[in-house]
Each structure stands twice: as structure tokens, then as C-alpha cells.
Amino acid sequence: MKTSFRKKTLSFILCMVLTVAMALSATGCNGSSNNNPSSTSAPNTDSTADVTVLGEGSTSFAFSMTDTDGNETQFEIHTDKSTVGEALLELELIAGDDSEYGLYVKTVGGVTLDYDKDGKYWAFYIDGEYATSGVDSTQITDGANYAFKAE
Numbered sequence: 001m002k003t004s005f006r007k008k009t010l011s012f013i014l015c016m017v018l019t020v021a022m023a024l025s026a027t028g029c030n031g032s033s034n035n036n037p038s039s040t041s042a043p044n045t046d047s048t049a050d051v052t053v054l055g056e057g058s059t060s061f062a063f064s065m066t067d068t069d070g071n072e073t074q075f076e077i078h079t080d081k082s083t084v085g086e087a088l089l090e091l092e093l094i095a096g097d098d099s100e101y102g103l104y105v106k107t108v109g110g111v112t113l114d115y116d117k118d119g120k121y122w123a124f125y126i127d128g129e130y131a132t133s134g135v136d137s138t139q140i141t142d143g144a145n146y147a148f149k150a151e
Helices: 002-027 084-090
Strands: 051-055 059-066 072-079 094-099 102-108 122-126 145-150
Touching (some): 084 102
Parallel strands (some): 051 072, 059 145
Antiparallel strands (some): 094 102, 122 145
């Protein structure tokens, strides 16, 4: 399971590096844009270009993570699971420890925070509001927005 997560993480990082490389080649190394009308590159105006689509299933929801530097990564999750936690665990986007209160999420998108060690933790949000339920007990609402933010 760890190997699969590492492969997915490395694939994600490689995709990000390739995206940056493509952006640099489109603008040139000096940052100036290519005004050549014969250029085959068209500007990307699709706002969903930065959203990674993961999973398969009839239910979908938006998921994002914001790290300690404020960098946000967005996903569109497709699943047949019933809770957000089940869907994110299946896709290896989250990991943590089981406790009497539910899943204590320590790792999101490969970034580990431990309140006992660094005073930071992953806060769970539903449609922009701090969640009153744990990720493993939150039923999926089709089209809802779920997020983890480093705090």
C-alpha cells in the first residue's frame, strides 16, 4: 500500500514538473510570450486545468488540500464509497491513526503533520465551514466541497 502511494505521489510530482516545463517552453526561458501567430500552442482558459481527477464511481465531490505554505491542491473525486474518509483512504490521499473518536488524519496528499511534534494539524472543512464531524463519519454529498487545511 505504501509503494502504491509513493508511486502515485511520484506520478503527481512528475506531472507538476512537466506542467511547469510546458509553461516555461510556451513563454520562453526569459518569460516573454511567443507572439508568433503560427504557434500551435493555444492559451488554456479552462479553470479546471489545475484540478486532478481521481477515482471511479457514480458520486463526485471536490476535494482540496492547503499545506502549511498556503499552497492549495485541488481534486475531483469520483467514488462509490459512502463516506468522505472511505473515498480518500481508498485513493491514498489521507492516512492517520484510528482512535476512540475516529480517524485522526496526520497525512494529506503525502504531507504529514503531527500536533504533538510540530504544533500543526489537518483541519477538515465541509463547503468552507469547519467540520463538526470527522472525515470517516461524514457522508458524501454529491457535488459538495471537502477540504483539509494545515493549521
